Ligand SMILES: Nc1nc2c(ncn2[C@@H]2O[C@H](COP(=O)(O)OP(=O)(O)OP(=O)(O)O)[C@@H](O)[C@H]2O)c(=O)[nH]1
């Protein structure tokens with residue numbers, strides 16, 4: 001197959017900020033990736049480094065046209081959004097229908113509102129998560145509370161800092177997924193999924209820490225039906241044995257080792273959960 005054409009779409013303020021982080025971190029380097037943001041805040045879109053920025057306060061025919069033009073030709077569409085946002089309410093149905101119409105594989109990274117957010121946001125999130133689970137091939141559905149742990153070293157943590165952590169973590173997740181689909185585009189269907197990553201001095205140490213990543217439940221690895229592991233170098237034999245010993249007998253393991261000039265090994269794992 002020809003090189004995959006990938007579109008990463010940040011929806012709302014959160015999605016746009018996560019996309020900004022990805023661009024700054026060169027996520028998707030060497031791949032055919034375009035970044036798109038879609039939102040209500042024109043000022044935020046004005047400072048965006050994404051290739052296309054779509055303002056939502058227009059008539060809906062115009063919005064659909066612009067989304068269609070932005071996603072044209074994509075084999076893979078990756079959506080990043082705060083699921084409680086009005087932007088997601090408005091844009092997600094359009095993005096999903098447009099991506100489906102061109103048979104793109106759809107990934108979504110979405111966070112649910114924090115417990116103290118409004119009932120309206122929680123309602124938005126219910127709607128948005130439902131359509132994502134129904135229409136996307138892979139959904140990383142994360143309660144915002146889970147991101148607190150990334151700022152635990154701070155004395156006081158504001159919600160803005162927790163969102164900032166969410167954006168960092170999602171940027172990392174998108175990076176992993178872009179490698180996952182680049183390896184084999186049939187890897188695109190992971191259902192209700194979760195991911196983790198970590199540095200280690202050895203590949204074994206790195207994978208052990210990655211499977212304990214705070215977004216993962218304790219027994220996630222045992223429940224997974226598909227597992228993708230990416231390592232940057234190291235002796236991967238002990239790491240592979242560790243993973244193989246943990247996963248279910250009928251689970252499918254995809255393994256990838258890249259070379260990187262660093263003393264430390266970086267491990268990333270993605271789990272496709274078994275339906276229970
Ligand atoms: N990942 C992430 N989520 C965020 C961020 N800021 C807010 N959220 C979540 O997303 C929802 C709010 O959406 P925003 O990202 O602010 O989107 P918006 O386009 O400003 O839409 P509205 O705020 O609803 O008008 C909230 O329910 C939060 O849980 C962020 O920076 N990153």
Ligand SMILES: [Mg+2]
Nearest residue numbers: 012013014085
């Ligand atoms: Mg907002």
